[in-house]
Amino acid sequence: MNLFTDIxxxxxxxxAAMQAAGKLPADLDTAAITVEPPRDALHGDMATNAAMVLxxxxxxxxxxxxxxLVGRLLSDGRIAAAEVAGPGFLxxxxxxxxxxxxxxxxxxxxADFGRSMMGQxxxxxVEFVSANPTGPLHVGHxxxxxxxxxxxxxxxHAGFEVTREYYINDGGAQVDVLARSVYLRxxxxxxHEVAFEDGTYPGDYLRPVxxxxxxxxxxxxxxxxxxxxxxxxxxxxxxxxMDLIREDLAALGVRMDxxxxxxxxxxxxxxEEALKALRDKGLIYEGMLEPPKGKLPEDWEPxxxxxxxxxxxxxDIDRPVRKSDGSWTYFAPDIAYHxxxxxxxxxxxxxxFGADHxxxxxxxxxxxxxxxxxxxxxxxxxxxxxxxxxxGEPFKMSKRAGTFVTLRDVVDQVGPxxxxxxxxxxxxxxxxxxxxxxxxEQTRENPVFYVQYAHARVCSVLRKAEAAGIDxxxxxxxxxxxxxxxxxxxxxxxxxxxxWPRLIETAARTHEPHRVAFYLYDLASELHxxxxxxxxxxxLRFLQEDAPATSQTKIALVRAVxxxxxxxxxxxGVTPVDEMR
RNA sequence: GCACCCAUAGCUCAGCUGGAUAGAGUGUCGCCCUCCGAAGGCGAAGGUCGUAGGUUCGAAUCCUACUGGGUGCGCCA
Numbered sequence: 084m085n086l087f088t089d090i091x092x093x094x095x096x097x098x099a100a101m102q103a104a105g106k107l108p109a110d111l112d113t114a115a116i117t118v119e120p121p122r123d124a125l126h127g128d129m130a131t132n133a134a135m136v137l138x139x140x141x142x143x144x145x146x147x148x149x150x151x152l153v154g155r156l157l158s159d160g161r162i163a164a165a166e167v168a169g170p171g172f173l174x175x176x177x178x179x180x181x182x183x184x185x186x187x188x189x190x191x192x193x194a195d196f197g198r199s200m201m202g203q204x205x206x207x208x209v210e211f212v213s214a215n216p217t218g219p220l221h222v223g224h225x226x227x228x229x230x231x232x233x234x235x236x237x238x239x240h241a242g243f244e245v246t247r248e249y250y251i252n253d254g255g256a257q258v259d260v261l262a263r264s265v266y267l268r269x270x271x272x273x274x275h276e277v278a279f280e281d282g283t284y285p286g287d288y289l290r291p292v293x294x295x296x297x298x299x300x301x302x303x304x305x306x307x308x309x310x311x312x313x314x315x316x317x318x319x320x321x322x323x324x325m326d327l328i329r330e331d332l333a334a335l336g337v338r339m340d341x342x343x344x345x346x347x348x349x350x351x352x353x354x355e356e357a358l359k360a361l362r363d364k365g366l367i368y369e370g371m372l373e374p375p376k377g378k379l380p381e382d383w384e385p386x387x388x389x390x391x392x393x394x395x396x397x398x399d400i401d402r403p404v405r406k407s408d409g410s411w412t413y414f415a416p417d418i419a420y421h422x423x424x425x426x427x428x429x430x431x432x433x434x435x436f437g438a439d440h441x442x443x444x445x446x447x448x449x450x451x452x453x454x455x456x457x458x459x460x461x462x463x464x465x466x467x468x469x470x471x472x473x474x475g476e477p478f479k480m481s482k483r484a485g486t487f488v489t490l491r492d493v494v495d496q497v498g499p500x501x502x503x504x505x506x507x508x509x510x511x512x513x514x515x516x517x518x519x520x521x522x523x524e525q526t527r528e529n530p531v532f533y534v535q536y537a538h539a540r541v542c543s544v545l546r547k548a549e550a551a552g553i554d555x556x557x558x559x560x561x562x563x564x565x566x567x568x569x570x571x572x573x574x575x576x577x578x579x580x581x582x583w584p585r586l587i588e589t590a591a592r593t594h595e596p597h598r599v600a601f602y603l604y605d606l607a608s609e610l611h612x613x614x615x616x617x618x619x620x621x622x623l624r625f626l627q628e629d630a631p632a633t634s635q636t637k638i639a640l641v642r643a644v645x646x647x648x649x650x651x652x653x654x655x656g657v658t659p660v661d662e663m664r
Numbered sequence: 665g666c667a668c669c670c671a672u673a674g675c676u677c678a679g680c681u682g683g684a685u686a687g688a689g690u691g692u693c694g695c696c697c698u699c700c701g702a703a704g705g706c707g708a709a710g711g712u713c714g715u716a717g718g719u720u721c722g723a724a725u726c727c728u729a730c731u732g733g734g735u736g737c738g739c740c741a
Binding site for chain 1 (some may be wrong): 700720734735
């Protein structure tokens with residue numbers, strides 16, 4: 084249920100009735116008519132812009148149209164009051180029973196309350212993390228992982244059929260570097276002195292991989308040339324790294340549906356197939372690019388290359404798919420990969436990249452647009468940097484010194500729930516400050532704590548009610564008569580709950596899971612405020628001594644809050660807590 | 665040089681496919697703990713929404729040009 088769409092339908096009915104009665108022209112575009120919560124609660128529960136939108140095409144004054152709508156809307160039992168305001172807004176106050184219905188819906192539907200049919204089962208592929216299989220995930224990947232996973236859950240909640248996917252970059256030169264680095268660790272495990280030169284990965288995390296390789300093949304490869312062992316070591320090493328990465332993701336609570344190997348595109352004709360599709364559209368040609376502007380690479384010289392006419396699909400310049408030596412650029416398998424996603428029948432694609440890949444957005448969109456004839460939309464979400472702090476002091480990372488902060492460092496210190504929630508308290512395109520100490524503080528300014536505290540508070544009330552012999556099972560609460568729940572402060576909380584289904588749709592449509600986190604903070608704030616009012620106004624306390632029926636109505640409300648917090652946290656991948664300790 | 669992202673209160677940030685008097689936290693100031701719901705609560709002050717134009721009933725939101733910050737720009741992935 085979504086009250087806002089219900090009431091919008093009611094408004095549209097009223098407009099249609101006026102058309103039927105000849106009070107409005109028959110051919111009006113009503114798409115721009117919205118029903119939304121007014122900024123100021125004094126204006127009512129909902130406001131519609133219908134009269135202002137229709138005024139011009141209908142050739143009437145907005146306030147006149149609004150006035151005519153008032154009478155028709157008031158004839159519906161759900162509308163308690165309607166008045167024209169300002170330039171032609173129509174402010175509506177809803178019958179209390181509708182807000183009581185919201186509470187009941189939350190109690191009966193639980194985690195499904197707010198679920199939307201918006202996606203209509205359309206299939207969406209969300210590709211995220213996709214870190215090179217050369218080492219453990221670091222903080223930057225962590226943000227991408229949290230964002231992508233929450234976005235996927237959000238879309239699923241909004242009625243899409245979602246596939247979570249990881250693209251393994253196991254086809255380029257970086258996995259050769261990995262293989263050589265592991266080979267060095269292998270030699271080391273055999274008791275040899277080794278030196279890690281530039282162009283190798285010196286990290287300790289490869290030590291066990293070298294050991295494992297020794298276990299597997301013994302001394303067979305010790306004095307052998309690279310040609311003998313490279314392929315096998317590469318496969319062994321990337322498998323080991325992917326195991327590591329899977330463990331990292333599991334520690335964060337992220338599970339992928341598909342791991343797609345870049346390597347599987349090579350030597351199988353799949354890259355050629357994708358490029359043929361582009362060639363058939365006249366988008367592949369041999370040519371030379373202008374030299375890049377700005378600082379020119381030292382060894383730049385004009386060269387003939389195979390180019391994709393991405394500029395025909397919105398890119399600034401055309402992009403090479405083959406290097407001058409004839410081998411593929413990174414872009415070529417990427418095209419083939421997205422071609423594969425399209426051919427698997429997805430209705431929409433989403434890529435989550437780090438901000439340093441911003442330069443790839445246009446060419447990737449161009450490729451998908453060309454390959455799908457514009458039928459499959461590709462949205463690319465860039466996640467900005469995470470700035471780490473410890474007790475207010477910036478925390479420096481250095482890859483060279485080996486002091487870069489890994490996903491495990493973060494999760495081990497603050498836990499997966501805090502990590503995930505904090506990473507979603509900024510929109511994806513804004514930098515994020517992550518302070519190891521502040522995220523664990525138990526104060527209002529820490530949203531993780533504040534939201535969890537609200538949930539725990541409700542659980543505490545339920546426990547006390549049970550101890551007092553009051554039945555507070557969801558089934559009982561859902562059946563409780565809520566007619567006495569009429570206090571403005573209580574209805575205000577119910578109104579906030581009524582926004583939840585609408586928020587899901589907005590967040591899903593914009594691909595912005597952070598909206599869920601901010602909503603939960605607001606909802607928690609509503610609950611805490613109501614709790615605090617109980618301090619001075621005993622009538623607002625959730626647990627009323629010697630009045631079990633009254634207690635049940637109030638507990639139904641706060642239990643509904645807990646249900647929505649729990650559902651929201653579920654989308655973010657955070658476990659709600661029953662008590663603070 | 666070009667492209668993309670960003671610019672909102674002293675600070676950190678929200679702002680819902682364009683809506684009414686732009687919100688929250690923090691900081692500042694004032695008030696409130698003998699006890700029964702203070703890991704705090706209530707209230708106040710604080711904004712030319714980077715600048716200048718444009719679109720329209722209406723712009724923080726859309727368009728254009730600037731200013732300032734970040735990221736990226738063939739043979740790395």
